[in-house]
Amino acid sequence: MNWIALGIFVLLFGLISWMGFAAAHWRKGDLDQLHEWGLGGRRFGTLVTWFLVGGDIYTAYTFIAVPALAYGAGAVAFFAVPYTIMIYPLLFLAFRRLWHVCAKHGYITAGDFVRGRFGNRWLALAVTITGIVATMPYIALQLLGIQVVIGALGISGTGFAADLPLIIAFVVLAAFTYSSGLRAPASIAIVKDILIYFTALVAVIVIPAELGGFGKIFAAIPAQKLLLAVPGPHTTGAYSAYATLALGSALALFLYPHSLTGILSASSGHAIRRNAAMLPGYSFMLGLLALFGFFVIAAGIDKLPEYAEGFKQFGNNFAVPALLLHSFPSWFVGIAFAAIGIGALVPAAIMSIAAANLYTRNIHREFINKNPTDKQEARMAKLVSLIVKAGALVFILFVPTQYAIQLQLLGGIWIIQTLPPVMLGAYTRWFNDWALLAGWAAGTFAGTAMAIAAKLTPTYPLLVGGHTFPGYTAVYTVILNLGVAILLTPVFNSMSAGRVPADETVAADYQA
Amino acid sequence: MSGAQRKMSGSQKKRGGWSWWYLLFVLQFAVMLWPPIYNRAEPSVMGVPFFYWFQLSWVLIGAVFTAVVYFAADE
Numbered sequence: 001m002n003w004i005a006l007g008i009f010v011l012l013f014g015l016i017s018w019m020g021f022a023a024a025h026w027r028k029g030d031l032d033q034l035h036e037w038g039l040g041g042r043r044f045g046t047l048v049t050w051f052l053v054g055g056d057i058y059t060a061y062t063f064i065a066v067p068a069l070a071y072g073a074g075a076v077a078f079f080a081v082p083y084t085i086m087i088y089p090l091l092f093l094a095f096r097r098l099w100h101v102c103a104k105h106g107y108i109t110a111g112d113f114v115r116g117r118f119g120n121r122w123l124a125l126a127v128t129i130t131g132i133v134a135t136m137p138y139i140a141l142q143l144l145g146i147q148v149v150i151g152a153l154g155i156s157g158t159g160f161a162a163d164l165p166l167i168i169a170f171v172v173l174a175a176f177t178y179s180s181g182l183r184a185p186a187s188i189a190i191v192k193d194i195l196i197y198f199t200a201l202v203a204v205i206v207i208p209a210e211l212g213g214f215g216k217i218f219a220a221i222p223a224q225k226l227l228l229a230v231p232g233p234h235t236t237g238a239y240s241a242y243a244t245l246a247l248g249s250a251l252a253l254f255l256y257p258h259s260l261t262g263i264l265s266a267s268s269g270h271a272i273r274r275n276a277a278m279l280p281g282y283s284f285m286l287g288l289l290a291l292f293g294f295f296v297i298a299a300g301i302d303k304l305p306e307y308a309e310g311f312k313q314f315g316n317n318f319a320v321p322a323l324l325l326h327s328f329p330s331w332f333v334g335i336a337f338a339a340i341g342i343g344a345l346v347p348a349a350i351m352s353i354a355a356a357n358l359y360t361r362n363i364h365r366e367f368i369n370k371n372p373t374d375k376q377e378a379r380m381a382k383l384v385s386l387i388v389k390a391g392a393l394v395f396i397l398f399v400p401t402q403y404a405i406q407l408q409l410l411g412g413i414w415i416i417q418t419l420p421p422v423m424l425g426a427y428t429r430w431f432n433d434w435a436l437l438a439g440w441a442a443g444t445f446a447g448t449a450m451a452i453a454a455k456l457t458p459t460y461p462l463l464v465g466g467h468t469f470p471g472y473t474a475v476y477t478v479i480l481n482l483g484v485a486i487l488l489t490p491v492f493n494s495m496s497a498g499r500v501p502a503d504e505t506v507a508a509d510y511q512a
Numbered sequence: 513m514s515g516a517q518r519k520m521s522g523s524q525k526k527r528g529g530w531s532w533w534y535l536l537f538v539l540q541f542a543v544m545l546w547p548p549i550y551n552r553a554e555p556s557v558m559g560v561p562f563f564y565w566f567q568l569s570w571v572l573i574g575a576v577f578t579a580v581v582y583f584a585a586d587e
Binding site for chain 2: 075078081082084085086088089092093214215216217218219226228230238239242246247268273274276277278280283284285288298308411508
């Protein structure tokens with residue numbers, strides 16, 4: 001047991017728990033209204049949005065899993081860098097339009113927008129269910145991030161005692177999310193990012209110095225891990241896999257309910273666009289963090305007996321905790337682990353809020369209680385946020401970790417199928433709403449089938465005319481989705497000739 | 513095309529339409545989506561292979577591009 005590290009970890013956790021509850025009074029609003037509880041009253045300026053969206057998309061799981069992939073698979077893990085480079089033009093162009101229209105019409109979720117834009121509640125329901133289902137395993141993975149650092153702190157036990165720290169962290173998270181809504185993760189994100197930046201900067205300077213410089217580190221990496229494998233004849237090999245993984249992940253990112261919640265809570269379109277230029281600060285750090293996987297190989301940490309148990313229990317995900325334990329004194333390990341643990345709480349809180357907003361607005365209000373009071377609506381969302389988190393906790397405690405990871409992978413393939421109505425919907429009402437629904441169904445079905453055929457790995461070896469194009473299933477299936485929607489739009493339009501397409505938005509709503 | 517749609521596409525041209533500055537974004541996507549450009553070890557910088565420092569430097573280039581578009585095209 002590492003007492004100093006544990007003490008600092010607990011201290012920092014206590015601090016942010018207090019902040020989470022105190023946040024209810026920050027930029028005070030009436031938390032009995034859904035847009036106050038679930039969007040922080042759309043009051044966050046450029047800087048808070050930067051922390052919130054940053055905390056939202058660069059999660060604890062990212063900080064554990066990307067270096068773990070670099071450690072295990074090498075260069076391919078670096079796809080995270082082009083991925084995070086491509087998300088910002090999308091944020092700048094498409095999602096700014098979405099911010100404007102949502103602020104104008106009081107939309108809180110993607111489901112709200114699709115309902116208003118296309119006037120089809122079944123299409124909105126498809127977008128909503130996809131959002132909730134894709135978010136659930138993502139929350140579970142955040143809890144996994146906490147579990148890995150708790151394990152690395154040397155807390156072990158059997159049965160209930162072993163799970164107790166995670167359950168405590170979860171109860172605290174659930175309680176402050178319930179009472180403070182989106183204000184809680186927004187305030188905590190500031191502390192979390194200071195800790196993460198501090199940890200990453202120190203580690204990226206100190207560890208290479210200890211190991212004798214970057215030259216020595218890269219020299220220790222086996223050649224097949226250092227670069228992408230050059231494709232053989234009749235295949236685009238690792239190149240198309242790398243590019244489509246980056247592109248598909250980028251297209252999917254802001255479609256996730258938690259990313260959209262972060263964006264919609266901004267106070268202005270200017271705040272969004274400024275963030276598109278400022279958020280790459282996180283991408284740079286993520287790129288540096290990916291290299292941690294190589295530090296582990298160069299330092300030979302995976303061969304040391306004291307970490308064998310951890311690697312056995314958590315697999316490659318133990319690479320970063322082991323590296324930190326090996327390279328730093330206890331007090332620093334405490335700070336670094338707290339940064340990762342808190343880095344899990346922020347997105348987990350936002351995700352549960354986003355899923356709660358979706359259920360409340362687009363399922364409960366649409367199909368069950370059509371005229372709730374503001375108070376009923378806010379109370380329903382708070383309740384659902386608890387249910388969602390409890391579900392994630394049960395999942396991570398009782399279901400093998402591998403399933404959560406595989407479900408999160410499927411989640412990426414599912415969520416990208418909402419791209420035509422949500423992202424393209426921000427530009428055009430050309431599509432027929434039923435054609436969009438058919439496209440969504442085709443993409444979701446084909447994506448699931450292809451992922452299963454590929455043994456639940458992200459890339460599918462598409463065979464066309466004797467050539468193989470290995471690529472991210474999400475990209476292939478969203479193209480299918482779009483194709484179906486484009487082909488069926490004139491067909492469905494001609495069947496309902498004379499019907500004026502429903503659309504409660506006008507072009508000016510999408511601009512400043 | 514219904515009257516409402518025609519009105520929409522007309523007013524879209526006036527406000528927030530295409531800007532040539534957006535070509536910077538196209539360039540950014542094109543470079544990132546073509547791994548043969550950067551899948552090589554040399555030239556390395558301070559021991560860091562080309563593959564790694566090239567992509568990391570595009571994070572900064574991308575941020576500069578976005579800032580340029582923000583000031584040039586949208587203000």
